[in-house]
Amino acid sequence: MPSYRAPRGTRDLLPEARAGLSRLEAIARSLAARYGYREMEIPLFEQTAVFERGIGEATDVVEKELFRLAPRTEDSEAWALRPEATAGLVRAFVQHGMHTLPQPVKLTVVGPMFRYDRPQAGRYRQFWQWDAEVLGDQGPAVDAELIELGWRFYNEAGVSGVQVLLNSIGDAACRPAYLESLTEYFRANAPVLPELERRRLETNPLRLLDSKDPSMVALIAAAPKISECLCADCAAHFSAVKAHLDALGVPYRVAPMLVRGLDYYTRTAFEYYRSGAEGQQQALGGGGRYDGLVELLGGRATPGIGFALGLDRVLLALEESGVEAVREAPPLAVVTGADPADTVTRLRVASLLRGEGLAVRVELAPRKLSRQLETASKEHAHFAVIIGDELAEGNVQLKDLEAGTQRLVPLSDLARELARAAKSHHHG
RNA sequence: GUGGCCUUAGCUCAACCGGCAGAGCAGCGGACUGUGGAUCCGCAGGUUACGGGUUCGACCCCCGUAGGCCACCCCA
Numbered sequence: 001m002p003s004y005r006a007p008r009g010t011r012d013l014l015p016e017a018r019a020g021l022s023r024l025e026a027i028a029r030s031l032a033a034r035y036g037y038r039e040m041e042i043p044l045f046e047q048t049a050v051f052e053r054g055i056g057e058a059t060d061v062v063e064k065e066l067f068r069l070a071p072r073t074e075d076s077e078a079w080a081l082r083p084e085a086t087a088g089l090v091r092a093f094v095q096h097g098m099h100t101l102p103q104p105v106k107l108t109v110v111g112p113m114f115r116y117d118r119p120q121a122g123r124y125r126q127f128w129q130w131d132a133e134v135l136g137d138q139g140p141a142v143d144a145e146l147i148e149l150g151w152r153f154y155n156e157a158g159v160s161g162v163q164v165l166l167n168s169i170g171d172a173a174c175r176p177a178y179l180e181s182l183t184e185y186f187r188a189n190a191p192v193l194p195e196l197e198r199r200r201l202e203t204n205p206l207r208l209l210d211s212k213d214p215s216m217v218a219l220i221a222a223a224p225k226i227s228e229c230l231c232a233d234c235a236a237h238f239s240a241v242k243a244h245l246d247a248l249g250v251p252y253r254v255a256p257m258l259v260r261g262l263d264y265y266t267r268t269a270f271e272y273y274r275s276g277a278e279g280q281q282q283a284l285g286g287g288g289r290y291d292g293l294v295e296l297l298g299g300r301a302t303p304g305i306g307f308a309l310g311l312d313r314v315l316l317a318l319e320e321s322g323v324e325a326v327r328e329a330p331p332l333a334v335v336t337g338a339d340p341a342d343t344v345t346r347l348r349v350a351s352l353l354r355g356e357g358l359a360v361r362v363e364l365a366p367r368k369l370s371r372q373l374e375t376a377s378k379e380h381a382h383f384a385v386i387i388g389d390e391l392a393e394g395n396v397q398l399k400d401l402e403a404g405t406q407r408l409v410p411l412s413d414l415a416r417e418l419a420r421a422a423k424s425h426h427h428g
Numbered sequence: 429g430u431g432g433c434c435u436u437a438g439c440u441c442a443a444c445c446g447g448c449a450g451a452g453c454a455g456c457g458g459a460c461u462g463u464g465g466a467u468c469c470g471c472a473g474g475u476u477a478c479g480g481g482u483u484c485g486a487c488c489c490c491c492g493u494a495g496g497c498c499a500c501c502c503c504a
Contacts (some may be wrong), residue, residue, distance in 0.1 A: 003478095008495070060502050064429070084504080113504075118429075121497070124503080129504060196501075211500085249436095260503095270503095283504060310504030338462045373464035380465095388462060401464065 009125025054087030081114035094299035123143030133306035144244030174231035285309035
């Protein structure tokens with residue numbers, strides 16, 4: 001047994017898995033470009049305060065899942081690994097005065113996030129997200145545009161049966177009153193509440209609606225609904241979002257009990273779920289509107305909306321639904337030689353071909369030719385270049401490993417021949 | 429953070445009631461000195477996750493720890 005292993009909740013993405021992730025990243029980048037988003041990078045860690053203020057101190061993400069870094073010195077500021085991208089992205093928006101850019105500003109980030117919670121399949125301490133944010137447009141058309149973007153991502157990635165859950169959780173005008181009536185309702189029923197729920201009543205009453213406790217079902221069903229308490233503006237916003245989604249043909253289901261775990265959300269809230277995986281309480285992605293967040297992080301009042309899609313969970317969903325894993329591109333050719341010891345010539349020929357932009361492997365272990373060809377076959381190389389005595393006349397053998405044919409080719413023509421073959425066989 | 433199930437070679441798994449830790453695949457080599465995925469033969473690979481206990485004797489029973497999975501909590 002190895003004495004060292006990847007830390008709990010992390011894993012090595014072996015080449016095959018990395019290829020799957022790369023494919024998703026490529027789809028995300030392609031979509032982002034098509035929808036007018038500009039990709040950027042933000043640090044993997046921020047001042048802890050960015051998350052505490054931005055996400056909310058009472059949220060689980062900050063309270064128990066924040067991956068805090070040990071301070072280097074006593075007076076250094078506190079840092080934490082990013083548990084999501086939105087807070088850092090908004091911090092950057094404010095820091096760089098992006099409110100002076102033409103509005104709205106559409107930004108995207110792809111990369112790893114970190115949460116210190118207990119690992120499970122599809123839940124890791126380091127996981128990958130695609131994040132897209134629109135700042136400076138109060139919607140509702142951009143809400144629908146963004147939701148459609150996520151929807152399209154799952155379609156292009158090949159995940160079947162994804163459903164959009166949609167809700168509005170109100171804004172500063174109507175949410176306080178709703179919260180009050182909700183709190184009042186549950187407080188009246190406090191004696192029958194389980195311990196955990198009683199605690200949530202004080203910290204974040206909205207999340208009582210999210211409870212999976214069986215004893216809560218009837219109580220939740222009878223609880224006041226946010227949709228009945230929305231102010232006129234929020235109600236109009238919500239129905240306009242739905243109208244735009246209808247026009248785009250994006251199927252969705254209104255989920256009155258859908259609330260989000262982060263404090264900054266207002267109005268539109270949505271999650272992407274895979275039907276057939278309702279048992280697992282694992283969203284494929286989610287997002288919402290956060291009209292107060294920019295101001296909260298020190299900027300001028302700017303509306304915003306965004307989503308985060310969990311790429312690991314998409315990979316898992318694809319695997320579970322039996323979608324073939326992506327195959328890495330095989331090498332076009334492997335350079336082999338009759339003289340096992342002559343690594344100099346093999347390496348020079350390989351270098352020549354690589355200089356011409358061709359993807360070739362070269363056999364450098366001093367093994368006999370049959371072994372070299374065996375390896376080439378196992379790697380699914382299309383061609384083998386065989387170097388032998390004919391090199392004295394400036395020729396090499398070019399063997400087509402798929403067809404089983406071979407012919408003599410002048411070394412000076414080799415790159416051109418391979419390039420032409422690559423083109424006609426759609427090789428990389 | 430709480431509870432349940434699990435952990436034997438790189439991978440998938442055997443090992444009777446507590447009695448010498450084994451196979452397939454993958455790797456390396458040979459059969460085969462300039463021609464490939466097959467076949468046959470061989471080699472290597474283990475502190476049975478780790479630490480303790482019970483026992484003449486522990487992969488097997490007991491305790492602890494770590495890791496994985498599942499259900500909560502919560503989210504991606």
